[in-house]
Amino acid sequence: MMYSEKVLDHFSNPRNVGEIEDADGVGEIGNAKCGDIMKMYLKIDKGIITDAKFKTFGCGAAVATSSMATELIKGRSIEDALKLTNQAVVEALDGLPAVKIHCSVLAEQAVRSALSDYYTRQGIDPLPIVGEIREPEE
Amino acid sequence: MEKRFIYADNAATTPVSEEVLAAMLPHFRTAYGNPSSIYKLGRDAQRDIETAREKVAKALGAEPAEIFFTSCGSESDNWALKGTAERLAKKGKKHIITSVFEHHAILHTCEYLEKQGYEVTYVPVSDKGIVDPEDIRKAIREDTALVSIMYANNEIGTIQPIEEIAAICHEKGVLFHTDAVQAVGHVEIDVKKQGIDMLSLSGHKIHAQKGIGVLYVKKGIVLPNLIHGGGQERAKRAGTENVPAIVGLGVAIEAATRNIAEKAAVITPRRNRLIDGLLTIPYTRLNGDRDRRLPGNLNISFEGIEGESLLLMLDMNGICASSGSACTSGSLDPSHVLLSIGLKHEVAHGSLRLSIEEDVSDEDIDYILETVPKVVERLRAMSPVWEKMMKGEKYE
Secondary structure, three states, X not given: OOXXXXXXXXXXXXXOEOOOOOOOEEEEEEEHHHOEEEEEEEEEEOOEEEXXXXXXXXXXXXXXXXXXXXXXXXXXXXXXXXXXXXXXXXXXXXXXXXXXXXXXXXXXXXXXXXXXXXXXXXXXXXXXHHOOOOOOOO | OOOOOEEOEOOOOOOOOHHXXXXXXXHHHOOOOOOOOOOHHHHHHHHHHHHHHHHHHHHHOOOHHHEXXXXXXXXXXXXXXXXXXXHHHOOOOXXXXXXXXXXXXXXXXXXXXXXXXXXXXXXXXXXXXXXXXXXXXXXXXXXXXXXXXXXXXXXXXXXXXXXXXXXXXXXXXXXXXXXXXXXXXXXXXXXXXXXXXXXXXXXXXXXXXXXXXXXXXXXXXXXXXXXXXXXXXXXOEOOOOOHHHHHHHHHHHHHHHHOHHHHHHXXXXXXXXXXXXXXXXXXXXXXXXXXXXXXXXXEEEEOOOOHHHHHHHXXXXXXXXXXXXXXXXXXXXXXXXXXXXXXXXXXXXXXXXXXXXXXXXXXXXXXXXXXXXHHHHHHHHOXXXXXXXXXXXXOO
């Protein structure tokens, strides 16, 4: 299993680990049975993601993609965060082994799941904006 | 404590010993003859192979003519199963019995045979990781060709009741094979006394090089030729012999079986200290029977964390170990061995296997006992599963 230096860096020194007590949106994706769960917390002010934190149960790639995803959306607009693709996360990490690509999909979906929760809390139907959240296949 | 380097994954592979390397080296540059050649250089190589064969036979309580060199344990397993299946199918025997927690070299071969029209019964194992010989007795049918049960499990190290199973097989007139890849050099094996008809072993688990294995086949059992070609290995497995590897294996198995009890007396207390120390971490369990296991093996599950992360963090702390998590098995499912003893998926994901030998000192044990709890704590602190557990919520 070959992990890039960047993956190992984000695994050993994950950015933005933790919880946000008064988060404006919280999303969770995955299940313990298949070995990956990501929980994402967002603080949003005037359409800008001012803070993002995560907790992850999973392999090295799951931790690294969560960490990178929070880095990529912090300080950005909701529109930008909705455009975040798993491919962008993979590229930012200098690649992932083929069997770990699903981790980057989880990270992408964790962000969308948190944004979906944000809209729901605002009394706005998230579906037309965020779309369906894809749970991993068992 | 200062950072150390500790190799605690001897069930995965072992380094070639000085003694083995010294025996192998002449066979690369000076004693390089083809064993099939008539001149002295060739005859010498042939003699060295036969010396190695005698050493392997002696270590197993077998005759040299019953020892066949192969390229690895998996090849030996494949040959024993497919070979027996092919031979006995002609007598109408198309049923094989094995256990659910065998190595994939056995399980995937059985799946292949099922596709070829054979029937396979997979007997269960207890929650302690032991096969019940009575389950074997019940599974044996008129058309059973072979029973294959591993000597010791590769993940949880549990030692199986080989003699009892062999006795039942013989009573019923069924052949008995055992994959002893993890057991050789760690427990006393005597194929004659124990009634073993076929046995697979691998060199690199006992300080020989990778790429050499053995299949012991009891005299009187005839397997089909595995590789057709020249007359090597009594024409059963053609191809010019890997002389350095064979010579090395001879030396390795002699050394590994020389002082089994003495080695165990050193390793077992250290291993037990590791078990007791690691079990003080909350929400932790030992996998496999505590006593009926290989001296250097321990397998522990830490709830709320995932195994690959654990291994990566231990690696950063200089500790080489192994896990049964899905991420390390290359699939979405965690180890079939851990599932077979009743672990839930999420608990199986957080398992750690350490397999130590005498070179892991008491100070190394101290270091492991200091490092693992810190790493577990760190991973649990970032785990949403652990968070829920602590809040008393269930994860399904």
